[in-house]
Amino acid sequence: MSLLEIKNLKKSFGDNNVLRDISLNVDEGQVVAVIGPSGSGKSTLLRCATTLEIPDSGDIKYIDEYLCRTVDGVMQYAKKDKLKKICSYFGLVFQNFNLFPHYTVMKNIIDAPVKVMKQDKKQAEKTAMDLLTKMGIADKADAYPCNLSGGQQQRVSIARALALNPRILFFDEPTSALDPELTGEILKVIRQLAAENMTMVIVTHEMTFARDVADHIIFMDGGVIVEEGSPEEVIGNPKSERTKAFLSRFEG
């Protein structure tokens, strides 16, 4: 089943055409890695898919509902209630975590479920504790983000996103803000999620990781998808010169 379908997405900032015509599809349980040089529009793509950026035109569909779609050249977003529902389908993990510094780890995770989704607090705490245990940081529930390492903060932010039970989780360079020795713990968590069939779209510069964890690789450059396919195809045996040039930078 298709969870996310993007069609002819375009976005420019002034005369900088960041997304030129992006179409892609993500099936349930699929792990998609998005790779490409800096400035190719990877973050903008995720930001459009998560309502942080408004595309100029194109359609974004989650399951069978349009988040936004262009009808007769006019961009239309889903109406309020529907929008709320569609937005609950996805979660986003940021490069620099964006945890709430004034809340404990526990509150960071349960605040949205309790205050926004009106879930029962006890139940939300239990879910949060399970997630923290899974992330290996159950002992940090009462700590404040400032007292955690970058890797621990990123695991909290993954738990925070998962607590809302999204159907699909986006990651924008989840390890780029971390010291190299801490990236492993995050990649491990993502691998674990992949093993549990979590649907994920991951923007990453970790080629080895992308090849290991992803079912599908998308190589973006200059606002278009230059090449996509299985890791074997795109990373193992790239067809486009641009893909080859990009990948050669990661060898040796």
Place this chain on the structure above:
Amino acid sequence: MLPMPIIAAISPKVVFTQLLGGFELTIRLFFLTLLFALPLGMLVAFCRMSKFTPLRWITKLYISIMRGTPLMLQLMVVFYGPSYLFKGADIERFPAAVIAFSINYAAYFAEIYRGGIESIPKGQYEAAKVLGYNKIQTFMRIILPQVLRNVLPAITNEVITLVKDTSLASVIAYTEMFSVAKRLSAKYLSLLPYAGSGLFYYVANYIVSIVMEFFEKKLNYYEK
């Protein structure tokens, strides 16, 4: 022979009692100003950051006038202005003082709040949005608590200044402590009432700094 002017002998006890009476009015002015100016400042900060350009410009002008002209003059305008413009539109001294202080301090608080709000990283809003918080929830639950913590030291400075600035209300003959000190000093030809009032201001601000320090500690439970 001209009779010598009779100067009453000064009694510290009388001075203290009278100053204390004035101090009560000082305190009243102080608390009412904070009560109005602290929230009003937030409203002004929002107007100052509004996307609606005319509102933004008017607010900017208001703030620059409040900060660019003497508070003493503003007090006189608020007190004498209405009756000067419209016959019979008199205003009592006390409300005039409260209004003048409130709109003046709101301008200063607004700039402090604005600085605090603008210092919150964009990522906080984005994280909140993706987690489903609406605009009001985002502001009340995520942004405001961080802003308050960040601006509290600057607010403390203003509050301490306010304690001393209340003496300016003597310009419209509101009988707060400084007016009382002036009157006693003239009556007894003594500097003792001034010294006494200085002590009162000092003690008041000592208490203010202890209270604000308590709040600062309370809000400093996390690091940025």
